[in-house]
Amino acid sequence: MVKVTIDDKTIEVEAGTTILNAARQIGGEVVPPAMCYYSKLTGSGGKCRTCLVEVSQGSEKDPRPMPKLVASCSTQVMDGMVVKNKTSQRVKENRDGVVEFLLINHPLDCPICDQAGECHLQDLSFENGSQKTRFEEEKRTYEPIDIGDKIKLHMNRCILCYRCVHVANQLTNQRVHGILHRGEHAEISTYIEKAVDNDFSGNMIDVCPVGALTDKTFRFKSRVWFLKPMDASCECSKCSGKAVVWMFGNEIYRVTARKDQYGEVEDIDGKTAWICNECRYDKKDLKNWTIEGPRKINRHSVISTNHYTEGKVEPKKLNS
Amino acid sequence: MGRRILLEHDNVSGIETYEVYRKQGGYRSVEKAIKKMSPEQVVEEVQKSGLRGRGGAGFPTGMKWSFIAKPEGVPRYLLCNADESEPGTFKDRYLMEKIPHLLIEGMIVSSYALGCNQSYIYIRGEYMWILDILEKAIAEAYANGWLGKNILGSGFNLDLSVAPGGGAYICGEETALIESLEGKRGNPRIKPPFPAVKGLWGCPTVVNNVESIAAVVPIVNDGGEEYAKIGLGKSTGTKLISASGNLVRPGVYEIEMGITVEEFIYGDEWCRGIANGKKLKACVPGGSSVPILPHYLVCKTATGEDRLMTYESLADGGFASGSMLGSGGFIVFDEDQCVVRNTWNFARFYAHESCGQCSPCREGTGWMEKVLNRLEHGQGNMRDIDLLAEINKKIEGNTICPLGDAAAWPVAAAIRHFREEFEWHVNDRETSQKRNYGLVKEPSPIK
Ligand SMILES: Cc1cc2nc3c(=O)[nH]c(=O)nc-3n(C[C@H](O)[C@H](O)[C@H](O)COP(=O)(O)O)c2cc1C
Ligand code: SF4
Ligand code: FES
Numbered sequence: 001m002v003k004v005t006i007d008d009k010t011i012e013v014e015a016g017t018t019i020l021n022a023a024r025q026i027g028g029e030v031v032p033p034a035m036c037y038y039s040k041l042t043g044s045g046g047k048c049r050t051c052l053v054e055v056s057q058g059s060e061k062d063p064r065p066m067p068k069l070v071a072s073c074s075t076q077v078m079d080g081m082v083v084k085n086k087t088s089q090r091v092k093e094n095r096d097g098v099v100e101f102l103l104i105n106h107p108l109d110c111p112i113c114d115q116a117g118e119c120h121l122q123d124l125s126f127e128n129g130s131q132k133t134r135f136e137e138e139k140r141t142y143e144p145i146d147i148g149d150k151i152k153l154h155m156n157r158c159i160l161c162y163r164c165v166h167v168a169n170q171l172t173n174q175r176v177h178g179i180l181h182r183g184e185h186a187e188i189s190t191y192i193e194k195a196v197d198n199d200f201s202g203n204m205i206d207v208c209p210v211g212a213l214t215d216k217t218f219r220f221k222s223r224v225w226f227l228k229p230m231d232a233s234c235e236c237s238k239c240s241g242k243a244v245v246w247m248f249g250n251e252i253y254r255v256t257a258r259k260d261q262y263g264e265v266e267d268i269d270g271k272t273a274w275i276c277n278e279c280r281y282d283k284k285d286l287k288n289w290t291i292e293g294p295r296k297i298n299r300h301s302v303i304s305t306n307h308y309t310e311g312k313v314e315p316k317k318l319n320s
Numbered sequence: 321m322g323r324r325i326l327l328e329h330d331n332v333s334g335i336e337t338y339e340v341y342r343k344q345g346g347y348r349s350v351e352k353a354i355k356k357m358s359p360e361q362v363v364e365e366v367q368k369s370g371l372r373g374r375g376g377a378g379f380p381t382g383m384k385w386s387f388i389a390k391p392e393g394v395p396r397y398l399l400c401n402a403d404e405s406e407p408g409t410f411k412d413r414y415l416m417e418k419i420p421h422l423l424i425e426g427m428i429v430s431s432y433a434l435g436c437n438q439s440y441i442y443i444r445g446e447y448m449w450i451l452d453i454l455e456k457a458i459a460e461a462y463a464n465g466w467l468g469k470n471i472l473g474s475g476f477n478l479d480l481s482v483a484p485g486g487g488a489y490i491c492g493e494e495t496a497l498i499e500s501l502e503g504k505r506g507n508p509r510i511k512p513p514f515p516a517v518k519g520l521w522g523c524p525t526v527v528n529n530v531e532s533i534a535a536v537v538p539i540v541n542d543g544g545e546e547y548a549k550i551g552l553g554k555s556t557g558t559k560l561i562s563a564s565g566n567l568v569r570p571g572v573y574e575i576e577m578g579i580t581v582e583e584f585i586y587g588d589e590w591c592r593g594i595a596n597g598k599k600l601k602a603c604v605p606g607g608s609s610v611p612i613l614p615h616y617l618v619c620k621t622a623t624g625e626d627r628l629m630t631y632e633s634l635a636d637g638g639f640a641s642g643s644m645l646g647s648g649g650f651i652v653f654d655e656d657q658c659v660v661r662n663t664w665n666f667a668r669f670y671a672h673e674s675c676g677q678c679s680p681c682r683e684g685t686g687w688m689e690k691v692l693n694r695l696e697h698g699q700g701n702m703r704d705i706d707l708l709a710e711i712n713k714k715i716e717g718n719t720i721c722p723l724g725d726a727a728a729w730p731v732a733a734a735i736r737h738f739r740e741e742f743e744w745h746v747n748d749r750e751t752s753q754k755r756n757y758g759l760v761k762e763p764s765p766i767k
Contacts, residue, residue, distance in 0.1 A: 046510035047677045049718055068717040074510050097714030101683035134707055137690040160676060179505065179676070182488065184686035186676030 002079035003060075006030045006053075007087045019072035019083055020051055024262070031262075032085050033095075033124050035102070035209050036161035037073035040264055040272045044166050045073035048159060049098045050124060054091050057082035069094055092128075099128040104135040105184075107156045115211030117224040117302045120263055121159060140184060147177070148195030150216050150281050151205060155187050158212035164188065164204040171198040188212070199238050202280040206257050206265060217281050218246075218254035225302045227253055229295035234288050238276035242268050244295050252284045261298060323550060323576045325538045325558050326531070330418045336453065338460035341421040347466055349540040353429045354474045357540075362433035366536060368544030370556035375401055375492075375529030376607065376647040377722075378631050381536075387516040388434060389524040397525040398436045399501065400427060400533050402443040402450075403485055403492035407608035407669055408649030411560035412530035414572040416443075416450050420457035424480065426533035428466060429540050431478050434526055438479050441530075442497050445487040454482045489673035493721045494527035495519075496675065507675050508721035529647075531560055552578030555630035559645070565603075565652035568592035581605070581627040581634075582619040585652065598654035602738075605634050606646020608666045609726030611733030612659070613643050639733065659741050660752075663734040664692035670727035681724035684715040688731055695742060698749035705742045709735055 001012045006023050007030040013022045021039070023031045032053055037045030045051075051073045055066040060080025069091060072083070085091055103125060110116045142155035160179070165188070168177035177196050180189040195201070205213045227246040234241040246254045257265040257275045265272055283289065297304040324330075334340040341347075353362050367382030388396060400423065404412040416423055423441070431439045443451055458480055461467045469477045483501055485491045491500045495509035498520050519525020535557060539547045548556045555577040561584070564570045569592045575584065585600065586593045594600050603618045604610060621627050622641035627634065634645045653662065671689035676682040688711055694700045712728040719725070735742060745752045 048679050098679055101679045104683055183674035183676045183682055
C-alpha cells in the first residue's frame with residue numbers, strides 16, 4: 001500500500017493505482033474530470049488531457065515536484081506523493097485551456113443534440129469553460145454518417161477520446177472501427193462503410209462522453225430530462241439483462257446500460273454489465289422488463305429535475 | 321581544418337560498396353567488439369565517450385543503453401530512427417546515401433552491445449531510393465558474414481531489416497515509430513512505460529538516431545576516451561549539420577563541436593556567408609522545432625560571449641535569448657525573409673503532422689496555423705498576436721509527446737524576438753502584403 005495526498009486529503013491505495021483512481025477512492029471534489037479514460041476499457045486514457053494535475057511532491061523518497069502537469073489517469077501514485085487538483089491555480093488555468101481547445105471546433109449545438117443533459121462536455125464546460133470564444137476561424141464540419149443501422153455518428157461533436165475505438169477493439173480483432181487521417185482532420189470512421197458486427201456494438205453509444213454517437217432508435221424522441229430512468233432487468237441469454245429503461249409514461253423510449261457517477265458502465269456481480277444490442281434496441285415493450293425501481297441520479301443533474309414528485313404539478317399561471 | 325570522423329571517406333569513390341568500404345577500414349569495430357570486448361565493455365566505452373543522442377533531444381546514448389531492461393528469455397530490439405522529417409534536417413540522408421555501410425556497421429556493434437538479435441532501420445517513406453541503397457548494403461554484409469548466424473564464429477546472431485514508414489513526421493517520435501513498425505497507426509504511446517522496458521512487441525527496446533549509431537563505430541575503434549577528447553565539454557565528438565537557407569554554400573557538414581557559429585556561417589571551410597551579399601537576419605540553429613534567434617543573438621550570446629556550435633552554448637540564455645542544437649538543421653534567413661511567413665510555414669507543418677490524439681496539440685496547432693495564416697495575409701489583428709502567445713502556453717508541456725512543444729516553441733520565439741514584424745503585418749497591411757519580406761532595421765553586426 002502507498003500513501004498519497006490529493007488536495008490535502010490523504011488515502012492509502014494499492015501500489016500501481018493511478019492518481020485518478022486514487023482520487024476516485026477519496027471521492028468528491030478532488031476527482032479530476034476524465035473525458036477519455038474509462039476504467040472498463042483497457043488502453044483508454046491519456047488523450048484528452050482534462051485530468052491534468054500538479055504533482056507538488058513526487059514521492060517520500062524523491063520529494064521533487066514534477067516539472068510538468070501530468071495526466072492523472074495515466075500516472076501511477078508513488079508513496080508519499082502530493083497532488084494538487086482543485087487547489088492548484090496552474091491546473092485550473094491549463095484545464096480551462098484544454099476545455100477551450102475541446103470547444104473551439106465543437107458545434108455547440110446542445111439545443112439539437114440528444115446528449116444534452118447527460119453530456120460530459122457540457123458539464124465540463126460549465127465548470128471550466130468561458131463565456132466567450134476567442135476562436136474566430138471557421139469550424140471544421142462533417143456530415144453525420146451511419147455506423148451500421150442503429151448508430152449515428154456526428155463527427156462534429158466528437159472529441160476523439162478513442163473510447164469507442166477501444167470498445168470496438170475489445171469486441172473484435174478485425175480493425176474495422178478506428179481513426180482516419182491526422183491532427184485536426186482526424187475522424188472516427190469504419191473501414192470502407194463497414195461497421196462492427198457484434199451483439200455488443202451498441203455500447204459505443206454508452207461510452208461516448210458527448211453526442212457524437214447516438215442511438216438511432218431514440219434520436220429526437222425526447223429530451224432525457226423528460227424521461228424517468230428506471231432500473232430494469234430481463235432474462236437475456238447474451239448479457240446480464242440488467243439495464244436502465246428510460247420511460248415516458250408507460251412507454252420505454254430507450255434502453256442504456258447502468259452507469260455510475262463517472263458515466264462508466266457499472267460492475268454487477270463482478271462483471272462489467274455491458275448490454276447487448278437486442279436489449280438496447282429491440283426490447284422497448286414494458287412486458288420485456290421487470291422494473292426494479294427508480295434509478296438514482298445525482299440530484300444536481302438536470303435529469304433529476306421533474307422526477308419523482310408526488311401528485312400532479314400544476315403549470316404556473318402567467319401574469320396572475 | 322575541421323575533423324571528419326563520420327564523413328572521413330565520403331569522397332572516396334565507390335565508398336557505398338562493400339569492397340571499398342572494407343578497404344578503408346570498414347567493419348573493424350565489429351571485429352574488435354565481437355572478438356575482444358564483452359557487450360558490457362562496448363556500453364562502457366559509449367558511456368565514456370559522452371556521446372549524446374543526435375536525433376534532437378541530446379540524451380546521453382550510453383546512459384540510454386544502460387537503462388534497457390534485461391528480463392530472462394525476452395528478446396531486445398534496437399531500432400534505428402531514420403525517419404528524418406524535421407524541416408531543415410537532412411544529414412541522416414546524406415550519411416545513408418553516401419556511406420550506408422557505416423550505419424550497418426554501427427547497427428551490428430550496437431546490437432551486440434545491447435544483446436539484440438533482430439534490429440530494424442525505420443526509414444521515412446520519402447527516402448525510397450535510400451531504402452534500396454541500404455538493402456543492397458545489407459545484402460553485402462550478409463554475404464560477407466557480418467550479419468546472420470554465428471557472426472565471426474562468436475555465436476552472436478543478428479538479423480537486420482529496413483522498414484519504410486508511410487511519410488508521417490510523427491513516426492519519428494520513438495513510440496510512434498514502434499507503433500508504426502508493429503503495423504499500427506503511428507500514434508505516440510502514453511509513457512510510462514518507456515521503450516527501454518516495453519517497446520517493440522512489448523519487449524525492451526532502444527531507439528537511436530542514424531548519426532548516434534554511426535558514431536558508435538569510431539567510439540569502439542578508438543575508445544570512448546579518445547572520442548571524448550574531440551569537441552568541447554559535454555558536447556563531445558563531431559556533429560553533422562545540415563545547413564540550408566540563404567547561404568553561399570549550404571550543405572551537410574561535419575563539424576567538431578565547439579567551433580563558433582560565426583565561423584560556421586562565414587568561414588571559408590563551411591557556409592561562406594550569406595548569399596547574394598545580403599545580411600543575416602535570423603537563424604534557426606537546430607531544425608524547425610527550436611526557437612529562432614534574431615541576428616544579434618546568433619553569433620553572440622546575450623552576455624556577449626561567442627556563441628559556439630555546442631549543445632550548451634546554443635542553449636545559453638534559455639528560451640529568453642537562446643535556442644537549441646536540436647537535430648542540427650541549421651536554417652539561415654537573410655534580410656529579405658519574412659519571419660511571420662516563416663512562422664506560419666512551420667505552424668502549417670506541425671498542424672499537418674500532429675497525430676491528433678491529444679486535444680492541446682490537435683486543436684492548438686490547427687488554431688495557431690489559422691491565426692498565423694490570417695496575420696501573414698494581412699487579415700490579422702493586434703489581439704491575435706497575444707492570442708498566439710496564449711495558445712502556446714496552453715499547448716506547451718500539456719501534450720502526450722513533444723510534437724506539441726515543437727509546434728509551440730518556434731511561434732513563441734518568433735513573437736518574442738520579432739514582435740515588431742508581427743505588428744507591422746497588422747498596422748501596415750498594404751506594405752507588408754506588397755513586400756513579401758519582413759522588416760529589418762538593424763544591419764547585421766558583422767560583415
Ligand atoms: C515529433 C517528433 C519527431 C521526431 N523525429 C525524429 C527523427 O526524424 N529522427 C530522429 O532520429 N529522432 C526523431 N525524434 C526523436 C526521437 O523520438 C528519439 O528521441 C530519437 O530517435 C532518439 O535517438 P537519439 O537518442 O539517438 O537521439 C523525433 C521526436 C519527436 C517528438
Ligand atoms: S502532441 Fe500531437 S503528435 Fe504528440 S501525441 Fe499529442 S496530438 Fe499526437
Ligand atoms: S482522462 Fe486523462 S487524459 Fe483524458
